[in-house]
Amino acid sequence: MTLPNLNHYDSIQLTPEGQLKHFLTIEGLHEALLNEILDTAESFVDMSAQQVKKVPLLRGKTVANLFFEASTRTLSTFELAAKRLSADVLNLNISTSSTSKGETLKDTLMTLRAMHCDMFVVRHSASGAAHFIAEHVTPDVAVINAGDGRHAHPTQAMLDMLTIRQHKGDFSKLKVAIVGDILHSRVARSQIHALRILGAEEIRVIAPQTLLPRHIEAMGVKVFNEMSRGLRDVDVVIMLRLQKERMQTALLPSESEFYKLFGLTEAKLAYAKPDAIIMHPGPINRGVEIESSVADGPRSVILQQVTNGIAVRMAVMSMAMSGQLKQHQLRSEAAGA
Amino acid sequence: MNIKITGGRIIDPATGLDEITDLYIRDGEIFAIGEPSHALHYDEVIDVTGKVVAPGFIDLCAHLREPGETHKGSIASETAAAAAGGITTLVTPPTTRPIVDTPAVAELIQDRAADAGFSRVMPMGALTQGLQGEQLAPLHALTGSGCIAFTNARLPVKNTLSLLRCLEYAATFDLLVVFQAQDDSLTHTGCMHEGANATRMGLSGIPEAAETIEVSRCLLLVEQTGVRAHFGQLSCERSVQLVHAAQQRGLQVTADVAAHQLILSDEQVNEFDSSLHLHPPLRSALDRAGLIQGILSGAVTAICSDHQPQDLISKQAPFAETAPGLSGLETLLPLCLSLVERKLIELPHLIEKLTVAPANILGLESGTLQEGKPADICIFDPNAEWVVSDESIRSAGKNTPLKGKLLKGRVTTTLLGGRIVYRSS
Numbered sequence: 220m221t222l223p224n225l226n227h228y229d230s231i232q233l234t235p236e237g238q239l240k241h242f243l244t245i246e247g248l249h250e251a252l253l254n255e256i257l258d259t260a261e262s263f264v265d266m267s268a269q270q271v272k273k274v275p276l277l278r279g280k281t282v283a284n285l286f287f288e289a290s291t292r293t294l295s296t297f298e299l300a301a302k303r304l305s306a307d308v309l310n311l312n313i314s315t316s317s318t319s320k321g322e323t324l325k326d327t328l329m330t331l332r333a334m335h336c337d338m339f340v341v342r343h344s345a346s347g348a349a350h351f352i353a354e355h356v357t358p359d360v361a362v363i364n365a366g367d368g369r370h371a372h373p374t375q376a377m378l379d380m381l382t383i384r385q386h387k388g389d390f391s392k393l394k395v396a397i398v399g400d401i402l403h404s405r406v407a408r409s410q411i412h413a414l415r416i417l418g419a420e421e422i423r424v425i426a427p428q429t430l431l432p433r434h435i436e437a438m439g440v441k442v443f444n445e446m447s448r449g450l451r452d453v454d455v456v457i458m459l460r461l462q463k464e465r466m467q468t469a470l471l472p473s474e475s476e477f478y479k480l481f482g483l484t485e486a487k488l489a490y491a492k493p494d495a496i497i498m499h500p501g502p503i504n505r506g507v508e509i510e511s512s513v514a515d516g517p518r519s520v521i522l523q524q525v526t527n528g529i530a531v532r533m534a535v536m537s538m539a540m541s542g543q544l545k546q547h548q549l550r551s552e553a554a555g556a
Numbered sequence: 557m558n559i560k561i562t563g564g565r566i567i568d569p570a571t572g573l574d575e576i577t578d579l580y581i582r583d584g585e586i587f588a589i590g591e592p593s594h595a596l597h598y599d600e601v602i603d604v605t606g607k608v609v610a611p612g613f614i615d616l617c618a619h620l621r622e623p624g625e626t627h628k629g630s631i632a633s634e635t636a637a638a639a640a641g642g643i644t645t646l647v648t649p650p651t652t653r654p655i656v657d658t659p660a661v662a663e664l665i666q667d668r669a670a671d672a673g674f675s676r677v678m679p680m681g682a683l684t685q686g687l688q689g690e691q692l693a694p695l696h697a698l699t700g701s702g703c704i705a706f707t708n709a710r711l712p713v714k715n716t717l718s719l720l721r722c723l724e725y726a727a728t729f730d731l732l733v734v735f736q737a738q739d740d741s742l743t744h745t746g747c748m749h750e751g752a753n754a755t756r757m758g759l760s761g762i763p764e765a766a767e768t769i770e771v772s773r774c775l776l777l778v779e780q781t782g783v784r785a786h787f788g789q790l791s792c793e794r795s796v797q798l799v800h801a802a803q804q805r806g807l808q809v810t811a812d813v814a815a816h817q818l819i820l821s822d823e824q825v826n827e828f829d830s831s832l833h834l835h836p837p838l839r840s841a842l843d844r845a846g847l848i849q850g851i852l853s854g855a856v857t858a859i860c861s862d863h864q865p866q867d868l869i870s871k872q873a874p875f876a877e878t879a880p881g882l883s884g885l886e887t888l889l890p891l892c893l894s895l896v897e898r899k900l901i902e903l904p905h906l907i908e909k910l911t912v913a914p915a916n917i918l919g920l921e922s923g924t925l926q927e928g929k930p931a932d933i934c935i936f937d938p939n940a941e942w943v944v945s946d947e948s949i950r951s952a953g954k955n956t957p958l959k960g961k962l963l964k965g966r967v968t969t970t971l972l973g974g975r976i977v978y979r980s981s
Contacts, residue, residue: 231827246756323869323872323873324873324874324877325869325872325873343874345873345874345875345876345877346757346758346759346828346874346875346876347757347759347828347874347875347876348874350827350828350874351828351872351873351874351875355872367758367874368758368759368874368876369758369759369760370757370758370759371758405758408756408758432754432755432761433750433751433752433754433755433761433763434751434752434755435755437752437755437756438752438755438756
């Protein structure tokens with residue numbers, strides 16, 4: 220008897236020619252494709268600095284931002300990215316509408332399908348939601364994962380990679396530490412995949428055991444439980460947001476204890492390399508995971524991450540749409556022949 | 557009606573019989589094997605050359621969804637599926653709506669099963685009223701209404717004193733208590749085994765301890781009360797070890813595992829395929845090896861289907877939001893036969909785990925082909941290949957991770973009390 224197949228991520232998000240048609244996860248993608256995303260994004264970064272910020276790559280296309288989970292910054296950067304690509308944008312905050320009326324995700328999807336959108340940007344609290352949606356949309360609709368549960372936040376990871384590349388260039392000599400709530404973090408998981416694929420020398424996670432998922436080392440990271448050892452000689456420090464709800468369970472005793480042990484202060488930063496950069500996906504909790512002076516200091520690249528976020532989202536949206544169009548053409552040709 | 561079944565390999569683990577010979581049925585009972593003492597007229601002669609004739613399978617856990625969730629399956633649809641899977645007796649948990657905590661519900665289930673006529677259905681009664689874990693259900697009355705055993709399903713009796721009282725009361729009447737061990741707080745929102753794959757996919761994990769802690773707690777109380785106890789659908793190697801140690805100390809405990817747990821592991825749970833969202837979850841490959849080892853050592857007494865049919869919509873959502881379970885009645889035999897194919901177990905030993913072993917756990921005299929016993933018989937072709945599809949399975953639940961897979965081994969005929977209740981086309 221044959222067992223169910225292992226990884227098929229490729230077939231879901233790539234065309235047979237290896238082009239992006241959805242962007243659901245970084246896992247399983249090739250280094251060349253990640254570099255293509257970064258290169259494309261870099262060209263949009265330059266463009267954003269100019270007077271005329273629009274390109275017509277998605278003209279006539281409709282992008283629906285389906286946010287089943289509240290978000291301000293991710294939603295606004297996706298909106299801005301779509302508009303700079305000349306798309307029409309529809310923002311749907313679904314967490315407060317249909318699902319509270321008992322509509323299933325499948326039904327919501329069928330309704331949206333009938334509106335003939337060309338791209339869905341999806342954020343959902345359930346891991347795998349973007350995969351589910353990609354499997355159930357009509358063939359020509361591209362799905363971009365804007366964060367699903369604890370699983371993946373691939374555009375965030377790619378904007379982080381762009382930021383790292385702008386500062387450090389080559390990934391192969393980099394030691395990167397990710398600090399904080401790894402357990403609940405889709406950002407950390409996507410960063411780990413991206414750093415591995417881009418060839419980072421060493422990826423570390425630093426957290427107490429309660430904030431580390433079991434077998435995290437199987438993702439190719441080194442686990443540290445203390446900052447002094449974990450930050451030693453790192454080139455990049457990525458701090459994760461600590462959600463205050465975590466204090467209400469047995470995960471952590473208090474914010475102050477967490478800050479004392481794992482908060483990034485000037486003192487702890489001294490363990491890292493002198494030219495180490497500090498990153499954070501935002502929004503930051505000053506005095507919980509990071510000291511204000513570090514967040515605002517010269518080594519912090521947090522605001523640059525935001526700027527890069529728009530460029531990376533433009534890149535991914537335009538690439539996925541072009542993959543869909545190419546596939547559509549091939550299908551039409553096949554049907555015509 | 558008299559039937560002669562000729563040319564098959566007859567395997568009856570209860571008697572150690574394994575030979576190619578004939579079997580005769582008279583008036584619903586096994587009349588003879590080999591040569592009958594006197595000649596009979598046969599209404600039908602079934603030539604089963606190349607096939608295996610075994611006692612009908614006894615499945616220790618199959619959800620039928622009736623009453624209460626008939627959009628997922630009915631007693632008629634699921635017992636028909638059982639017949640197609642060679643299962644002639646099945647035990648069904650009390651988690652219907654209403655719950656089996658009154659004689660009326662127990663009787664309703666058996667009446668509907670008798671009307672359908674495909675297989676014998678034996679309800680398990682609720683151990684506590686409403687499965688709430690507080691007040692004892694009327695165990696004695698429920699036994700009188702045909703409940704074969706008692707369980708609180710996967711809703712543990714949290715209050716240990718209440719659980720102790722339940723077991724003492726059950727022991728009073730020598731009733732069988734079935735544990736589907738699962739610690740509530742450790743299971744929490746988990747939807748798959750807490751392993752590397754759960755971490756990678758960002759799914760909440762269910763640690764082994766969710767099962768082993770509850771197994772340990774129950775074993776200690778079984779030891780104190782002396783109640784007859786059975787552990788259903790163990791998923792962890794460590795649980796098997798705990799049960800094995802208890803058996804070696806002389807406790808009256810038995811255990812079963814679901815067939816799919818012997819074949820699949822959490823490594824197959826990829827890409828959020830909701831057909832692999834199971835409860836208990838598929839564990840690690842090491843656990844799977846431990847379960848197989850438990851079968852071989854005898855610590856694991858029986859193999860069941862843990863059939864949990866779901867309708868389409870219940871499986872169409874992001875992984876964690878889907879309903880757990882797989883439709884397992886019709887894949888029970890081929891999954892088990894793959895262990896024989898891989899030379900992990902001998903065919904007669906396997907059939908024992910599906911027939912006389914579960915019969916002994918339940919205190920039934922069936923599960924054997926001895927003369928005078930009801931002719932509950934499963935005839936299967938161990939080499940027949942078939943593809944699992946919505947069309948090829950009869951259960952209303954099409955939720956199987958094996959869809960599209962080529963399986964080997966298929967039931968050709970099932971007899972219940974000498975009546976043909978399934979015949980492959």
